Amino acid sequence: MRGLVLSLFVHAGIIAGGLIYLPRVSSMLESAPIVPIELVTLADTTNVRAARPDPEPVEEAAPEETIDDVIAEPEGAPAPEPEPVETEPEIIDAEPETPAAPDPEPVAEAPEPEPEPVAPDPAPRPERRPDPQPAEPSLNDMLGDLSRSVAETRDSQAADEGARRAAVGNGEEMTATLQVMLRSHLSRCWRASLDAPEPDELAVQLVLTLDRSGELTGPPRLSDQARILNSPNPYLRVAGERALRAAVQCQPYPLPPEAYSQWRQIEVNFSPSLYGG
Amino acid sequence: MTRILVLFAALFALIGWSAASDAQEPLRVDVTQGNLDPMPIAVPDFVGASDEALRRGADITRVVANDLASSGLFAPVDQDAFIEDITNIDLRPRFSDWRVINADALLVGSVTIQEDGRLVVGFRLWDTRLEEQLLGLQYRTAPENWRRVAHRLADAVYERLTGETGYFNTRIVYVSEGRGIDGEPIRQLAWMDQDGANPSFLTDRSYMALLPNYSPSAQEITYVSFLDGQATTYLYNLETGRQEALFASGGAGAASQVDLDGQSLSARFSPDGSELAVSIETRSGHDIHLFDLQTRNLQRLTQHPADDVEPSFSPDGGRIVFSSARGGGSQLYVMNRDGSDVQRITFGSGRYTTPVWSPRGDLIAFTKQVGGQFLLGVVRADGSGIERILFEGYFVDTPAWSPNGRVLLFTRGEQRSNGTRYEIWSIDLAGFNLRRLATGGMASDPAWSPLIE
Missing domain, CATH: 1.20.5 (Single alpha-helices involved in coiled-coils or other helix-helix interfaces)
Structure with missing residues (x-):
């Protein structure tokens, strides 16, 4: 037994x-897997070092010529003139340069090859990890609390349901208000991919979890993130990145704290539309 | 025993409850309107180990920043605002320093001059919000090609941040307009880098040259020359300077195959470069012909009493758009490359001319004359949807697509007290970012090269 x-x-x-x-x-x-994939790509083309701040800058990083002679005399002899060409300065300015500002004096600081570490990235990057998992209660604790929990659970469920029923109209109104606020807030941070050939196919969905102060509790995630960020369609990849960038840049989200339970989790659908929607 | 069973029931109830609360519906928001402001990008002067390398680094930085700004999609951040001093591009930048000056992206680079004099230009593109490296590359080149490297670098940055190919490492052929001693008009072909650098003439002032078009290899152009006293299509090899008259009596593709009067206009290359579509004047007026550059065979595609002119291939080579007065006023038509299945795609009022198929394939640019005004617009290649007008002015002509199909160059004429002044302007597909092309003087008839490898 x-x-x-x-x-x-x-x-x-x-x-x-x-x-x-x-x-x-x-x-x-x-x-x-996403981070390593990016790193692999980079390592392909550069000698980028670990994505982490290295405490000591490797001396003489001596960039390897991973891409050698990418440009090997792109065009042959420059402009072979077919016939003796009369120069007409009044028609085409001889200025070979675009009328840009005069050379902004190459920063005069000679790169002092100081061997000492160059600012080893002070702020240790705020690693945005998923929520630390709540300490798991031990089996004993659970057993001890069980009977109480059962009662509480029943109560809270009942109360919850009752409250929900009572506040149906009110809650929908609040939801609509929150949606309007969020939409206008996110529009400011989001760079739409309107120029892409088929903007309709560039809709991406993002799930955010916010704390009470309106900051992200973890990195934003795209639904289907791996597929989007590795898509062979560069427009879709960029659309995904722009959505992520917008979510980060939009912090803090100015939303009413009293309705926190309603905006703790947000699902955003970014879909570029020429004529709005 | 019952106590245990109750505990069990409670345990499962707890599990069920926690799962339910986890699954609480998130708030759903649909965002369809974004900001269209240019993306702020910080481009500190590229670092280098010698004065010469530093100078070249600053030159390259300037060209790259100018390219990016000219697209209208990027706003280089004022260098005076920079906080972090980049001294080594192999270190992670302090992202907060760049975010605080609102730079969404950071481009750092270095220039190394090798013992043999060659340049090595390395760069890293960082996302300051997501704190990730987006791109890192190195180019090695002969020192005189530093501008090419700069443009190519700008193309790589543009491509990584927008998803579309760039168009900075390109050349533009155009007609330089002037007046002779007796006030007679002078029209010479000239060419330059896309940003206006390295300009030079391709033809002399003794005869008029018009309407250049680039080959997909960027090594040849066609243009219309009045060298022989009448409009004749020429093939011009940009590498060797060799010129060849096409379709003229006695010339290649001569009158033996088609009964020609000799006038030929605006030949455009097929996407694979093997053929030209051209409108040639015959006894029955202008008709569209296909000219095989290998076999020199000339094939007639249209045979309508009305004039059919200005053919342009679709990027897949399967269709040709042209303008024709067969329906009364000049309108745009699309047909298969063998001349079958002619479909009209414009139906608006006014005269539609100069159709050019977008390199993306979905749109056709045109100019249109309504009343006293000229308009530049685009219409879907299948004629569906509404046409979009991008620009309206006193005179508009000869649209030319950027190789990525996002920008149009066009001839713009403005009325001045001493006559009409012609210049080349650019505008993007959304109708924004109107800019004058940096030609030295009056100019018209732009032709945009493909990306130069």
Whole structure:
């Protein structure tokens, strides 16, 4: 009997753990590969060092010529004139340069090859990790609290439902208000891909989780992020990046704290449209 | 035992409840309007180990920043605002320093002069918001090609940040307009870099030259010459300077195959460069012909009593757009490359002329004369939807696409007290970013090269 009970508990524990933990794992796994892919791409073409701030700048990074002779005399002999050409300064200015500002005096500071580390990136990058997982309650604690939890759960569910029913009209109004506020706020940060050939196909969706002060609790994520950021369609990739950039740049989101529960999680659909919508 | 079962029930209830609260519906927002402001990008002078390298670095920086700004899609941030002093492009920049001056992107680069004199230009493009490197490349080149490298670098940045190919490493052939001693008009072909640098003449002032068009290889142009006293299409090799009259009596593709009067206008290359579409005057008026540059065979595609002129290939080579007065006023028509399946695609009032198929394939640019005004517009290649007018003015002519199909050059005439002044202007597909092309004097008839490899 004891064995059966223990077995039941252990199984229940595993299931419970799985239900709570697995969704997080799956979302973490999705995001993890993205960084390395970018790094691989970079390593291909440069000798970029690790994406982390290196404490000491590697001396003489001696850029390897990974792309050698990319430009090998792009055009042959410059402008072979077919016939003796009369120069007509009054028609074409002889100025070979675009009328740009006079050379802005090459920054005179000779690059002092000081061996000491050049500003090793003070602010250790604010690593935006997914929420730290809440400390998992031990089985004993759970057991101890169970009976209370059951009662509370019932109560809160009932209360929740009641409140929801009572405030239906009110809540929808608030939702609409929040949507308008968010739309106008995000429009300012978002650079639309209007110039792309098929803007209709460049809709991307983003899920944000905000804290009460309107800051992102973690990096924004595109639904289908891996597919979009590795898409063979460069316009789609850029549309994805622009959405991510907008979400970050738009912080903090000025939204009413009293309605926090409604805007804690936001799903944004960015879809460029020539005529608005 | 019952106590245990109750505990179980409670445990599962708890699990169910937490799952339900996790699945609370997020707030959904649809954003369709974005800001169209140019993207602020910081371009500090490229670093270098010697004075010469630093000077060249500053030159390259200036050309790159000018290219990016000219697209209207980027706004280089004033260098005086920079906080971090970039001294080594292999270190991660301090992103907060760049965000605080509102730079969304940061382009850092270095110039190294090798012992053999060659330049190595390396650069990294950073996203200051997402704190990621977006691109990193190195180019090595002969020192005199530094401008090419700068344009190419700008193209790479443009491409990475917009998703479309750039158009900065290109040349533009155009007609330089002037007046002779006796006030007679002079029209010479000239060419220059896309940003106005390195201008020179291609023809002399002894005869008029008009309407140049680039080959897809960027090595040849066609143009109309009055060298022989009448309008004749010439093929001009930009590398060797060799010229060849086409379709003229006695010339290549001569009158034996088609009964020609000799006048030929505005030949345009097929996308693979093997053929020309050209309107040639025959006894029945102007008709569209196809000329095979290899076999020298001339094939007639249209045979309508009305004039069919100004053919332009679709980028896949399968269709040709042209203008024709067959429906009364001049309108635009599209047909297969063998002359079949002619479809009219414009129906508005006014005279539609100078159709040019976009390199993207979806649009056709045209000019249109309504009343006393000229308009520059685009229409979908299948004629569906409404036409979009990008510019309206006293005189508008000869639109030419940038190789990526996002910008149009056109001849713009403005009425002045001493006559009409012709200049080349550019405008983007959204009708923004109107700019004068940096030609030295009066100019018209732009032809934009493909990207130069």
